[in-house]
Amino acid sequence: MEQKHFEVIIVGGSYSGLSAAMSLGRSLRQVLVIDSGLPCNRQTPHSHNFITQDGEKPTVISAKAKLQIEIYKTVQFYNGLAIKALKTEGGFEIITESGEIFTARKVLFATGVKDLLPKIEGFAACWGISVLHCPYCHGYEVKNEKTAIIANGEMGFEFAKLISNWTKDLRLCTNGKSELSLEQTQILKNHGVQIFEEEIDSFDHKEGYIKKIIFKNGERVEVKAIYARPPFEQHCPIPATLGCDSSEQGLLKVDGMQKTNIPGIFASGDCTTQMRSVAIAVSTGSFAGAVINKELIDEDF
Template sequence: MIYECAIIGGGPAGLNAALVLGRARRSVALIDNNQPRNAVTHASHGFITRDGITPSEFRRIAYKELLNYPSVNHLQTEIVSVNKTAMGYEVVDISGILIRTKKLIVATGVKENFPLIEGFYSFYGKSLFNCPYCDGWELQDQPIFVVSENPSIFHTAKLLFNWSKDLVVCTNGLTLLSEVQKKQLQSKGITVIEKPILAFIGQNGRLEHIRFTDGTHTSRAGGFVMPQFVQSAPFRDQLGYELTKSGGIKTDESGKTSIPGLYSAGDASYVKPSQVVFAAADGSRIAMTVNMDLTEEEFE
């Protein structure tokens, strides 16, 4: 068979796109390798009616709802190649199975590259996080910190001050802040440390202090380590779609890429901020575009 739309990626964007298309009576292949980026997260926040839900429970509920629609087919596999054809797209999974589709949505999200600091992954998702809107509430009024190797650290520091006034800003040995910026932060009682970080120290996932390369340390209960985001989708060489300056899949305002019949939803096109509710909404929006394009073609 040939699907009307295949969706690569089973995060919030892909799930919501499949829901909208399923309700539009479109035949959908939702292809998911079951490796969600937020798997280490204990709870997702900021999505009304689902605040505090675990990522695994979110996915369980989503698939239970999706599979109520007979035209939605869930394929748990990994895609290794995608090719443009006269009829649409041919997608091949890791087992060599061929999936044909008229339209294709890439909703593979992004990958996070964190600073290489010893101990980070022992605390990530427990007392170290990367999204203030997702986890700032849980660290409110505690001694916290932010580590970033990006000049946006100044903006992030001002943002975090809303959740805790006991804040340390760490640049991990880089010169990212101007003297004016440092003075502004220090005027609010925010400590700025520009020394390289050696390790995060603590027990059972609970951070206790940050140790610097010169042997000094600062006690902290938790904090935020800001990653660099890179594109997860490995299909650019095969399809030739354009990228944004920040590395996301470039789309127009309706979610269409530079390749006919190819769309991108959610973090794959760098929807900001990176939150479940934003990605889900983007998946819904792009699905409506796909459905309208299919409808117009049927009437031509």
């Protein structure tokens, strides 16, 4: 790639980054999208709750988006991994794994998060297929089915309440001693929620589709879907090295304009919000692109 300086570099070329690229491309901005091709939903067979694309494969959505963005000749793509960034007098310098250096006045991180999956045999294979994180994205497809939730304490109680909207055939697996209060336990039992405190050994599944939860005491429970919210970390460590603040949950802090606490650095998509969905990623990316364009206009006018 001959061009090395851009007005905006977007690190992360999934839904939020692509949406920002379209917004900036239509604003006639010189943009570089750096992406390593590892979206967090790469194992998910279908995306839902996004109008005009409901039920489509995530890879099809992103491929179609990229084709549409390539119409805007001011937007370029770089297939690779950004590993370092430096603040410069004129903006920022982004260094890739292969050693290439690109500069820009503004940077948008749309880098998502990395889920830290538990060491339960079969969990990783089922993640995004039949082990789900969001009922709004996938709950309709498993409505009224035998469903389990892996969670404990306050989170387990609230998660069970939420999922009960989609199915009444529900069991809560605390994967160890329950941290529910006596009141919470009774409320769940009154609503027909079974509670399993035994530690989970593995999942019996076929090509990612769960059949049974196998506990360490040998008990087996048949289910068609599981909800879980494993811990996560930022997929990209660069914002932290630049001084960007994070929340207690580990999300990049942004204001209402998708700005981080570091001037010139913006963030959007899953790395900034617990509401992880394609629709929200697209929304925040599009808005971030418009805000970045306006900031460049204000600086130059």
